Amino acid sequence: MTHSEENYIKAIFHLGMGSEDVISTNSVAERMETKPSSVTDMMKKLSAKGLVHYKKYQGVSLTPLGVKTALSIIRKHRLWEVFLVEKLDFTWDEVHEIAEQLEHIESEKLIDKLDELLNFPKFDPHGDPIPGKNGEFIERDNQLLSQIPIGSSAICVGVKDSSAVFLRFLDKNNIALGNKMKIVEKEEFDNSLRIHIDQRELNLSQQIASNLYVKMIKL
Amino acid sequence: MTHSEENYIKAIFHLGMGSEDVISTNSVAERMETKPSSVTDMMKKLSAKGLVHYKKYQGVSLTPLGVKTALSIIRKHRLWEVFLVEKLDFTWDEVHEIAEQLEHIESEKLIDKLDELLNFPKFDPHGDPIPGKNGEFIERDNQLLSQIPIGSSAICVGVKDSSAVFLRFLDKNNIALGNKMKIVEKEEFDNSLRIHIDQRELNLSQQIASNLYVKMIKL
DNA sequence: TATATAATTTAGATATAACTAAAAATATGT
């Protein structure tokens, strides 16, 4: 498989949120930053290889083989991200682009050894689950901070938006995965939240709160 | 730079043994396993980019910028090889092909951090020197075992041929970098050597002996 | 339901990196 083919497979997987959902040509084009006509060409090729189901004007979906392929690429991407953070002291906002390159390295043994070196991590630095050799993975708690009732406590388990700007904002405010927080109050006017975290009071906009995955805890 | 361009630069560098020697189109084609006509095309491109000096029918040589580029790729290749052996327990005959892929990953920070993780190694698993950030490197002792006088002792510091077959042969015979050996006798008939290594007597053909770099030692 | 709008595909073009076959330049041998 070429890098380009792998990137298309990954895009379709993410757009369908990991299922075999049907995805439109335009949405793939948008995500890949290419033109729809380029997508059409590629879909024909991927279809010929048995990685996607594709019928003209009807959109695409991954075949089981396509899903397996996507999971393998995502496994590589996320393991490399863990490596960069854990072994090379990169920050979580720096790893995506390098992992985008590293995910295309072909060697199953390399990935299995890396997995072992890192002690078989189940989540990447952004809290996203890392598929195992056979595609299995632990579902992350997918509740957003914005959906949690006032007064409850939660632990931060992931980010929905993993753009560098958002991640650096979190760093600046000392919000990291594993942090415990308590929702003190919700401002009716703009839906912002006042939370208690790390002995501090912090105000988070609705936009922030709806990009943080949390797991509710009892105190 | 594309992967292909990088591979050509590396090929020219190795054929010229690291200098700015003039290299023929055919020899590049042979090393790259492509046709001479493909080489001609690429030389025009590399020349336009200021990486090689190229005049029709006159062969190519690297410019100073070309040499710098080559050293940077070789630095990456060799650091990754050390990583694979030291951190992921690969054997020295397995690392070349994976490093061939990893050497094209673009991130200066990644390489510098890797260098640090590995404790700034000066030689790769085959005894080849690893250029530093600025292209500087320690010349390895380039005497071959076949050139050493009978009766002298030496330490194994590298391999000239780093093909998997040769490396596995050395493994089978417990010859590794760092091993001390003494040349007991040279057989006139076929120039094979009887050496004393690791409390054993071993017979090495002229071909083997002329692919092992050693450093002479006094006892 | 006819028509307009949006989405998608086709056709034809470009750039990269390879190839083959033929032409041109250089090198070699008698």
Place this chain on the structure above:
DNA sequence: ACATATTTTTAGTTATATCTAAATTATATA
């Protein structure tokens, strides 16, 4: 020094991955 052999280049072709512009199909609306 000339003919031959070798090397190298040119010209034209192929495959990948992209693009633009035009044509086609689907959908949404009046």
